[in-house]
Amino acid sequence: MTHESVTPPGATVSQVSESQLLRAFLPVATTHGPHVLTGPGDDCAVVAAPGGRVVVTTDTLTAGQDFLAAWPSGDRSTGGDLGRKCAAQNLADVAAMGATPTAVVVSLTLPGDTPVQWVTDFAEGLSRAFEELGATECALVGGDLGRGRELSITATVLGRCELPPVLRDGARGGGTLVHTGVLGHAAAGLDALLTPVPGRWDEVPGELRESLSAAQLRPRPPVASGPALARAGATAMLDVSDGLLRDARRIAEASGVRIDLDPTALEPAVAQLEPAARATGADPWQWALTGGEDHGLLAVLPVDSPLPPGARAIGSCAPAAPVRARPGSAAPTGCDARGQHREGPAVTIAGQSPRQWFGRDVVEGWDHFEP
């Protein structure tokens, strides 16, 4: 190591050795934390798992599929953005179990023309995300660096649980549906990033446009809310990665409950999107109810639980009435994860099916689960 030359300024990964690349990465990344027993550099890292169990999730970001290096709007996804996004996605999954992130391993597959500075920026974005998202016990403990034609980032995050992990199938009816984080911001931001300039977004106030694009490029899930919701008694929880309607349906079907969303309670979230929706001709309710990648947390709490900071009640949860067997009848209208057929849609808005409420079909295959 002492014999190797310093990385020249502006170098790309094809011009440096693996150990030079590691020197661009490791000193910038947060590699120490209260749960790191052995960090990067041996065959494995060793991570403390207080409580005798660990939660684990993995996620890959691939250029061209999960992000664009250069967006039609002229924005770019920097190394720092991707470090933050890859951290955010995975930390939100850990939070959604009611767990606290302890350790991350990251594998980077890099085209030869990737600047070495990109790697430094990535490490910095990743570590900043730990701080900014309140994952202060989390550290990078290992990884893999390789070459490839396509930029690809895989992160795996471990977490510890004080309480039993909160799964998506534990809601039993009679609960309050609560949400922390933003709704529809990442979807609106994706629209902004995909709109060439000049275009539909020109009339949107610059600060709002920036904030929505940032929500797509650098999502800020409420990581600390996960353990707080678990302590408040959450019986089911997940992170809203595929849209509120779809993810609420996941809880409803897995738990065998019906969820009714309260549009009045959702209005403040929708109001944040309205200036952008008005200027671009979009429907702010569609963004808020079906937009993915915000990585807010959606949980069911007992009705009498006090709400943790940042959590808003947005609906209610009732037992789903099983359908009686109807020999010779057509396929049933709904079916939960336990294979039991249920009456009516799993998720309603003010008592109506999403299609009725919107007055039109909405995205994400709702037809399969509606009357």
Next chain:
Amino acid sequence: MTHESVTPPGATVSQVSESQLLRAFLPVATTHGPHVLTGPGDDCAVVAAPGGRVVVTTDTLTAGQDFLAAWPSGDRSTGGDLGRKCAAQNLADVAAMGATPTAVVVSLTLPGDTPVQWVTDFAEGLSRAFEELGATECALVGGDLGRGRELSITATVLGRCELPPVLRDGARGGGTLVHTGVLGHAAAGLDALLTPVPGRWDEVPGELRESLSAAQLRPRPPVASGPALARAGATAMLDVSDGLLRDARRIAEASGVRIDLDPTALEPAVAQLEPAARATGADPWQWALTGGEDHGLLAVLPVDSPLPPGARAIGSCAPAAPVRARPGSAAPTGCDARGQHREGPAVTIAGQSPRQWFGRDVVEGWDHFEP
């Protein structure tokens, strides 16, 4: 789910939904095991971590970099091969800590024209590897499926430790260097796979050629030896992924010891390679001493420890003598991981430097660390 059509025979991943792809994958994969508290399907998996700590490692295989789908020899890397190889690499890292693999998460990035059958074969290869390598407590607990231009596989493996994890920096001199597994087989196999037919490998007995190619395509590291070596008192250990000389040097430098390899003890391993080396004009010692990807285990045991089954003593380990400060002298001849300068090469063969012993320069940057 009940509403989705069956995957048509011969379909590629661009023709099916994510849930169809999961149906090709999950039922074939081993997703249950003694440490799986919550398996695939929620935001995270939950894995038992008896002892309150977990070891973790990650590794990526990218087409064109880490393997070729179609080799010059006419061999192919199948989905099953890659499932086995990705398991083997990561399980060996866990074993090298003296740990027992408990859980794996896998992210697959697939070009659209990948046959769905490939995904099924991959799941089968992965699960077969758990059985065949003795990782019987290990299960697949989660992952991610995505599209990309380039086939890429990232696996992250967790493991549990009965005893404190064995690091590479714990050897203190006066120990026996032991090895389990094969030496040079994967390197010889890589040579066979990279040789077009007809070619240098035509005269090699077919069975030997097959066995060496298989060692590259589907390595079989001695996973169960890891905990056995830890129980036998190993003070340092790693898996031989970059060649015996280089990986022995890693132990020597991290621990501040000198390692001397005993060529007589290595002869039986080299003899297995000799018919292939004779027919192709290769040096079997070069394969055995510098070939990577066998993923055997290299450990230092106290001299009086009984050797676990399959382990062979191949050398000895002595304290490295620190060099006295020589003001104004040229750069020192060696330097260990603690930044202390040491006299002479970190690894010798029958007391000679690798260059002296081979009578020529050998690969892998040995010049930097020799007198």
